[in-house]
Amino acid sequence: xxQWRAQNWEQPETADAFRYEMVAGRLQAAADGVPRAVxxxxxxxxxxxxxxxxxxxxxxxxxxxxxxIAAHNRAExxxxxxxxxxxxxxxxxxxxxxxxxxxxDGTFEGWKYLVWISPLIGEAExxxxxxxxxxxxERFAYQFVQTASARQRAARLGGPLHSPDAQA
Numbered sequence: 669x670x671q672w673r674a675q676n677w678e679q680p681e682t683a684d685a686f687r688y689e690m691v692a693g694r695l696q697a698a699a700d701g702v703p704r705a706v707x708x709x710x711x712x713x714x715x716x717x718x719x720x721x722x723x724x725x726x727x728x729x730x731x732x733x734x735x736x737i738a739a740h741n742r743a744e745x746x747x748x749x750x751x752x753x754x755x756x757x758x759x760x761x762x763x764x765x766x767x768x769x770x771x772x773d774g775t776f777e778g779w780k781y782l783v784w785i786s787p788l789i790g791e792a793e794x795x796x797x798x799x800x801x802x803x804x805x806e807r808f809a810y811q812f813v814q815t816a817s818a819r820q821r822a823a824r825l826g827g828p829l830h831s832p833d834a835q836a
């Protein structure tokens with residue numbers, strides 16, 4: 669039996685079962701009052717508690733980072749800025765990005781962007797001018813969205829059409 673354990677110790681399918689068997693044996697010995705087993709069980713428990721504390725600290729750090737990122741993203745969108753060119757084009761069409769992109773309860777309403785962008789991308793891809801090459805198609809769609817955004821912004825502001833990509 670000992671030889672089998674030695675040969676199969678590193679096998680993934682048997683390692684956990686053997687480890688559990690060893691831990692259970694040591695815990696039973698600790699319950700029976702064997703001093704060395706009690707000491708081992710105490711250190712094992714402290715190790716588990718330390719691992720749990722470390723995992724909790726990491727989870728709290730990740731949650732804090734996610735909250736910071738969400739707050740930063742919210743501030744950027746409320747200011748009408750985005751590093752996503754298509755989302756930026758949509759934000760440019762809004763009079764009040766903070767009021768229009770967040771609901772009364774503060775939840776992000778990204779569906780409004782999807783409702784705006786989806787038909788534009790579909791229309792760009794159905795256009796007879798749409799190139800076949802994927803890179804060219806992406807550039808064409810970008811220009812199509814930018815033009816639509818500029819038209820909507822001009823209509824909202826009541827001024828002449830001004831494309832953000834237009835050169836003076």
